Amino acid sequence: MNSRKIILDCDPGHDDAVAIMMAGRHPFIDLLGITVVKGNQTIDKTTKNALHICQYLEILVPVFQGMDRPMVIASPPTEERIHGESGLDGPVFGPLKKEAEELHAVGFLISTLMASKGDVTLVATGPLTNIAMAMRIEPRIIPKIEEIILMGGSYQMGNVTPAAEFNIFADAEAAFVVFESGVKVTMCGLDITRKVLCTTDIVKRMSTHTNPASKLFSDLMSFFIESQKRTFGWEGAPLHDPTTIAYLIDPSVLTLKEAHTDIEIRSEQSYGRTNCDIFHLTNKPFNSNIATDIDVDKFWDIVENCIKMYSDINLNEYTL
Ligand code: RIB
Numbered sequence: 001m002n003s004r005k006i007i008l009d010c011d012p013g014h015d016d017a018v019a020i021m022m023a024g025r026h027p028f029i030d031l032l033g034i035t036v037v038k039g040n041q042t043i044d045k046t047t048k049n050a051l052h053i054c055q056y057l058e059i060l061v062p063v064f065q066g067m068d069r070p071m072v073i074a075s076p077p078t079e080e081r082i083h084g085e086s087g088l089d090g091p092v093f094g095p096l097k098k099e100a101e102e103l104h105a106v107g108f109l110i111s112t113l114m115a116s117k118g119d120v121t122l123v124a125t126g127p128l129t130n131i132a133m134a135m136r137i138e139p140r141i142i143p144k145i146e147e148i149i150l151m152g153g154s155y156q157m158g159n160v161t162p163a164a165e166f167n168i169f170a171d172a173e174a175a176f177v178v179f180e181s182g183v184k185v186t187m188c189g190l191d192i193t194r195k196v197l198c199t200t201d202i203v204k205r206m207s208t209h210t211n212p213a214s215k216l217f218s219d220l221m222s223f224f225i226e227s228q229k230r231t232f233g234w235e236g237a238p239l240h241d242p243t244t245i246a247y248l249i250d251p252s253v254l255t256l257k258e259a260h261t262d263i264e265i266r267s268e269q270s271y272g273r274t275n276c277d278i279f280h281l282t283n284k285p286f287n288s289n290i291a292t293d294i295d296v297d298k299f300w301d302i303v304e305n306c307i308k309m310y311s312d313i314n315l316n317e318y319t320l
C-alpha cells in the first residue's frame with residue numbers, strides 16, 4: 001500500500017499525543033509536518049508539547065506554530081480540567097532541544113498544498129482555525145486537499161456544552177468554513193470516540209511493550225483516565241484523536257454515513273453544534289462522511305501495532 005501524505009493539525013493534548021505517536025512511524029503514513037493550534041492549551045503550550053513528543057519519540061518531522069486564537073470569537077477557555085496546566089500533564093520530559101520552524105503553520109499548509117499534486121490529506125485533531133485561515137487566505141488550496149479527516153463534533157451529545165463538542169465549539173466559524181468548503185470531510189465525532197475508552201486494562205496491555213511509546217502512552221493515560229473520570233465519570237478515557245489515524249491506517253475500523261452537516265454559529269445555546277443530517281431529512285447536498293460506529297477491538301489492535309513500531313528505541317536512553 002502506498003503511504004498517504006498527511007499534515008497533522010493538532011492541539012496536544014493527551015489524545016493528540018497518541019495520534020502523533022501513531023502517525024509518526026506507520027509505513028502507511030507519510031507525515032509531512034505537524035501544525036499546531038490553540039485549543040486544549042495556549043498555542044505556546046500546545047507547540048511545546050508537540051515538540052516534546054516528537055523529540056522523545058524521535059519523530060523527525062517539522063513542527064509549525066499556528067493560530068493563537070479563533071477566527072472571530074474571543075478565545076474560549078483552555079481545557080485544564082482534562083489536560084492539566086501544561087496541556088500534557090503526567091509525563092515529565094527532559095530538556096527540550098527541538099524547535100518549531102520559523103514559518104507559520106498557515107503558511108506551511110498553503111505552501112505545501114499549493115506545491116502538491118492534490119494528494120495531501122489534512123488530519124485535524126484540534127480546533128480548525130489553522131485550516132480555515134489557510135482556506136480564506138488562499139482559496140486555491142481547496143481543490144488541492146485530498147480529504148480532511150477530523151476529530152470533532154457529534155450527532156448526539158456534546159462534551160463542552162450539551163450541544164457542542166470542544167474542537168468545533170472552540171472555533172465554530174472555522175468549522176463552518178471547512179464544512180462549507182466542498183472538501184471531502186470525514187468526521188470522527190464523540191459518537192464513536194466515546195466507544196474507545198482507554199481503561200487501566202488497556203494501559204496494562206500496551207505496557208507489555210517496553211519502549212518509549214508504551215511508556216509515554218502509560219504516563220499520558222494515567223493522567224487522562226483520572227481527569228476524564230473526575231469530569232465525566234467515565235471508567236476509561238475516550239481516545240478521541242487517534243480514531244482519525246486508525247481510520248487512515250485501516251478504513252474498515254469505522255462505519256461511515258454520508259450526510260449534510262451544518263455548523264451552528266448563531267445560536268447562543270447551541271453554538272458549535274454539528275447538525276449532521278444522517279437520516280437525510282433535508283435535501284441538502286452531502287458535505288461529510290459521519291462516523292457512526294467503530295470496531296473497538298480492531299482499533300486497540302491498531303494502537304498496539306503502532307506502539308510496537310518504537311521498539312528499536314532503547315528506553316533507558318530516554319528520561320521522560
Ligand atoms: O472533544 C475532544 C477533542 O477536544 C480532542 O481533540 C481533545 O484533544 C480536545 O482537543
Ligand code: CA
Binds near residue numbers: 039
Ligand atoms: Ca485534540
